[in-house]
Amino acid sequence: MIDYSLFYGRSLLKEELPFKLTEEITGKLKKAPAFVTVNGEKVCARCASVSTVSRRYPCTCGGTCLYCRECIGLGKVRECAMLYTLTDPRQFVSFDKPCLKWEGQLSAQQSEASSQVIESILAYTETILWAVAGAGKTEMLFRGIQEALEDNKRVCIASPRVDVCLELAPRIHDAFPDVPLAVLYGGAEESYRYTQLVIATTHQLYRFDDAFDVLIIDEVDAFPYHLNQALLFAADKARRKPSCLIHLTATPDRCMQKRISSGEIKAVILPARYHGFALPVPEGVYHKSTLVNESQAEKTVLIRHMQQLVDQKQTFLLFLPTIALMGKLEPILKSIFSEVSFECVHSRDILRKEKVKKMRDGELIFLVTTTILERGVTFENIDVLVWEADHAVFTEAALVQIAGRAGRSKNHPDGKVTFYHHGWTKAMKAAVKQIKRMNHLARRRGLIR
Structure with missing residues (x-):
């Protein structure tokens, strides 16, 4: 028996289906061309990207077709293809009310933000929740x-980062244990199922159409969602009309800040963490060394700092700018810290989830990472070190987010952040300035000690 709920609020290629399409099945589905013509140009109907392929290629249809390169990671959209869908009838699994089982308490500023979120949902409006890292956005x-x-x-709660989705999933499940939850990301072990509550990477929104009454985009400023017109289109396509759109961020870009200041979009600004302690302000430390010479590495200020933290049994994160540098440093670190439990993790690491879990479970003293862990992960008690903080990959937003990994717990609010550099960059200066500005605003409101 065919489960037609697979098509509710979805936009699917036949290759994405777990069964073969028959005339009987297609007769019950809505279908639309996967390519449409707009102003004389061929445009992908799934992501709205103009085809950059000027010549056609031999296709499975027997002819020659264009295809979309932008969203090819979720399956090739060919010029000859169709997209299949069904209107979402809102036939959800019933649950007892109230469905929220979370018993925590919100602070005064969190309660105010929570009320404005509810107001936005009821009025189907667009809102930005601008809250410092560790303010408790999820609970709000x-x-x-x-x-x-x-x-x-x-x-739907969507994020550009898989790590953020994996961090959110257990917290949302614990808060709403009786509401079925689907968690969607590339490589997910579970198959898609129709649910009222969804957590997904923003790329998964390509597969939705007119589906969600409430779409919450977490880490809206993060790569690859930020300024990606195809993903912005996918997010808009995934929403019903009317619907509510909520942006979550600790570091809104200048464009969004202008929208806030002009009154184009309503904003809720939270400059303090839930525990009432100030954000850690990064300390800059100048260095000359490169760390790639094993015989000299132990003499560097970074390794001495790391050794001091290891001796104190203080857990920490070490951020590096590139995977290539990590590859060079890993054997050196393994030689120097041969008796210490640590791991290296990056975006291409197939064991990324397992390594982050080991760190969270207290099995590691430190974790070496690229910017892949700049946001969306929480550890109980850590310091943060950034090597080559003046590298171009460390933008203002990235550095603010990285600094936000420290001091998140009310039991350990004094985590330290160190930027190792060859010279202060605009991004470094702006990041420190933004953190200090938020602390100043929080003190002025009486929100921090």
Whole structure:
């Protein structure tokens, strides 16, 4: 028996289906061409990208077709293809009310933000929740999500980063244990199922169409979502009309800040963490060494700092700018810290989830990482070291997010952040300035000690 709920609010190629399409099945589905012509140009209907392939290629249809390169990671959209969908009937699994089982308490500023989130959901408006790292953004969403779910609305929390989705999933499940939850990302072990509550990477939004009453984009400023027109289109296509759109970020870009200041978009600004302690302000440390010479590495200020933290049994994260540098340093670090439990992790690491879990479970003293862990992960008690903080990959937003990994726990609010550099960059200066500005605003409001 065919489960037609697979098509509810979705936009799927036949190659994405777990069964073969027959005339009987297609007769019950809505279908639309995968390519459309706009102003004389061929445009992908899934991501709205103009085809950059000027010549056609031999196709499975027997002819020659264009295909879309932009969203090819989720399956090749050919010129001859069709996209299949069904209108979402909102037939969800029932649950007992209230569906929110979280018993925590919100602070005064969190409660105010939570109320504004609910207001936005009820009014189907667009809102940005601008909150410093560690302010408790997820908890501020709970009551709004509850309001939406109990009103038979479909809710999606999306993020550009898989790590953020994996961090969110258990917290959302614990808060709403009786509401079925689908967690969608590339390489996910579980197959798709129709649920009222969804957590997904922003790339997964390509597969949705007119699906969600509430779409929450976490880490809206992060790569690859930031300024990606195809993903912005996918997010808009995934929403019903009308619907509510909520942006979450600790580091809104200048364009979004202009929208806030002009009143184009409503903003809720939270400059303090939930525990009432100030954000750690990074310390800059100048260095000359490169660390690639094993015989000299132990004499460098970084290794001496790392050794001091190891001796103190203080866990920490070491951020590096590139995977290539990590490859050079890993054997050196293994030689120097041969009796210490640590791991190296990056975006191409197939064991990334397992290594992050080991760090969270207290099995590692330190974790060496690229910017892949700049956001979306929380550890109980860590310091943060950034090597070559003046590298171009470390933007203002990245450095603010990286610094935000420290001091997140109320039991350990004094984590230290160190930027090792060859010279102060605009990004480094701006990051420190932004952190100090938020602390100043929080003190002025009486929100931090």
